[in-house]
Amino acid sequence: MTPEAAGGARSRRGRPGYDQASVLRIATDVFNRRGYEGTSMDHLAKELHLSKSAIYHHVDSKEELxxxxxxxxxxxxxxxxxxxxxxxxxxxxxxxxxxxxxxxxxxxxxxxxxxxxxxxxxxxxxxxxxxxxxxxxxxxxxxxxxxxxxxxxxxxxxxxxxxxxxxxxxxxxxxxxxxxxxxxxxxxxxxxxxxxxxxxxx
Amino acid sequence: MTPEAAGGARSRRGRPGYDQASVLRIATDVFNRRGYEGTSMDHLAKELHLSKSAIYHHVDSKEELxxxxxxxxxxxxxxxxxxxxxxxxxxxxxxxxxxxxxxxxxxxxxxxxxxxxxxxxxxxxxxxxxxxxxxxxxxxxxxxxxxxxxxxxxxxxxxxxxxxxxxxxxxxxxxxxxxxxxxxxxxxxxxxxxxxxxxxxx
CATH class of the missing domain: 1.10.357.10 (Tetracycline Repressor, domain 2)
Incomplete structure (x- = not known):
């Protein structure tokens, strides 16, 4: 099984190495460090080294995260x-x-x-x-x-x-x-x- | 002594009823409710029923608050x-x-x-x-x-x-x-x- 397949349907189009669980883990850390309200999708994109549109392959919104x-x-x-x-x-x-x-x-x-x-x-x-x-x-x-x-x-x-x-x-x-x-x-x-x-x- | 004079130099030009202590008290409550990072000077102005420029008579910045x-x-x-x-x-x-x-x-x-x-x-x-x-x-x-x-x-x-x-x-x-x-x-x-x-x- 490829890493992409293991990550489930939503992550298949994500960058290799990022399944939804990894995105979630990193996002949680950023929320804790900056405060949820202080975190924008731009901050998340920067920390994940992903484009915002790549994050939207994983989740629909910051609130879903x-x-x-x-x-x-x-x-x-x-x-x-x-x-x-x-x-x-x-x-x-x-x-x-x-x-x-x-x-x-x-x-x-x-x-x-x-x-x-x-x-x-x-x-x-x-x-x-x-x-x-x-x-x-x-x-x-x-x-x-x-x-x-x-x-x-x-x-x-x-x-x-x-x-x-x-x-x-x-x-x-x-x-x-x-x-x-x-x-x-x-x-x-x-x-x-x-x-x-x-x-x-x- | 007028309330303005009692409030000290910085508050003299503030709206009657708001000395620096009141601004501080309300700002602290808003920071706690919204998170500091989630609070903008616009939010504070709205909660204080003041213009942003009126807040700047009391403090120089959100960080000073x-x-x-x-x-x-x-x-x-x-x-x-x-x-x-x-x-x-x-x-x-x-x-x-x-x-x-x-x-x-x-x-x-x-x-x-x-x-x-x-x-x-x-x-x-x-x-x-x-x-x-x-x-x-x-x-x-x-x-x-x-x-x-x-x-x-x-x-x-x-x-x-x-x-x-x-x-x-x-x-x-x-x-x-x-x-x-x-x-x-x-x-x-x-x-x-x-x-x-x-x-x-x-």
Whole structure:
């Protein structure tokens, strides 16, 4: 199979070496670096070393690129959450698991998650992404609520607040994580769980 | 004294009701809503109900507005940190204090801090803001390191990682805090300290 054929129908007319996935990956990085609103199709063309018309062989618009870029992390987070919710174990086990798995998904799809967390809601694509993100937030808060109901975590803090703070720690990864410097995902997931459940005090 | 005279020299020629502080406040909100790169002087003029030339009576450029907007929170955070570092008490007391005071400063200057946390580094003003932010991060990490050295917090997590996660919780406020809904600052600061030091587990 030629690289062009492997890239699927839409990329067949693209420049060799660029399938839709590569265009998407590079576009996501440019959006994160310049801000989505600060990125024009001209910027993308320059970074991709393609003409604008060559980009339009891959996607119809900058907003379609944004849609695909955001779907990468939203789909992965949704699948992970489905998986954890239907997994065996009690509520506290599931809460620990969703923290650990969230760290994994964030680091696996870091550019897409970073973009997701910076979406402003200026367009229908962004508004829909924010809606899906809010739905995930509600499911996380439900898991915290279940653990509080089972008396497995302290009940003197509102579960919605606990959920926001826990995933504030997790999401901060998009701000500071650097591959090759910040340590492996399981070490970070372990540190978050240790702080969250056992605390720092000695 | 007329409102114009109270607004200072630069605003004297501005439209009544707009001193430089008001222009700055509204501009910061627009930058947060649209993204700095996505905001043009035309957008600002429209939101301020001013002509572009009227805005130029207040500031020389969009970048000057960004500089002032970011300085608001950077100056407040720096002053708070100076204050905590020179305050009495042991290292763990100072660490608790810097968490609580950070929450206060964040909520007092929420729009400016939100903007600061989203800066991309596309211009000299942004690069300088990121440099100041990094300096604050180093001072926070030093406080965590001091508490670990004094054996006041657990030592099985790298202090730099602890610092990033703690302030990941604090900074997440810019993502979800809504006045009138999220509760008062001291309750939030208390919840963060409780999770961070004592943990959620029962």
């Amino acid at each position: 944004l849609h695909h870029a955001l779907s990468t992390s939203l789909d992965a987070l949704t699948a992970m959450m489905d998986d954890v919710e239907s997994s065996p174990g009690d509520s506290i086990t599931r809460l620990r698991r969703v923290i650990e798995r969230s760290v994994e998904v964030l680091l696996e799809h870091l550019p897409s998650v970073t973009l997701l967390l910076r979406v402003h809601g200026n367009s229908p694509v962004e508004i829909e992404a924010l809606r899906r993100r809010r739905e995930l937030d509600h499911r996380l808060a439900d898991m915290v609520r279940a653990a509080a109901r089972d008396d497995a975590i302290r009940r003197d803090i509102d579960p919605a607040l606990v959920s926001r703070l826990l995933f504030g720690m997790v999401n901060s990864l998009t701000e500071w994580y650097r591959k090759d410097e910040s340590g492996d995902p399981s070490r970070i997931a372990g540190a978050i769980a240790l702080i969250a459940f056992d605390g720092l005090a000695r | 960004l500089h002032h907007a970011l300085s608001t929170s950077l100056d407040a955070l720096t002053a708070m940190m100076d204050d905590v570092e020179s305050s009495p008490g042991d290292s763990i007391t100072r660490l608790r204090r810097v968490i609580e005071r950070s929450v206060e400063v964040l909520l007092e200057h929420l729009p400016s801090v939100t903007l600061l946390l989203r800066v991309h580094g596309n211009s000299p003003v942004e690069i300088e803001a990121l440099r100041r932010r990094r300096e604050l991060d180093h001072r926070l990490a030093d406080m965590v390191r001091a508490a670990a050295r004094d054996d006041a917090i657990r030592r099985d997590i790298d202090p730099a990682l602890v610092s990033r996660l703690l302030f990941g919780m604090v900074n997440s406020l810019t993502e979800w805090y809504r006045k009138d809904e999220s509760g008062d600052p001291s309750r939030i600061a208390g919840a963060i300290a409780l999770i961070a030091f004592d943990g959620l587990a029962r």
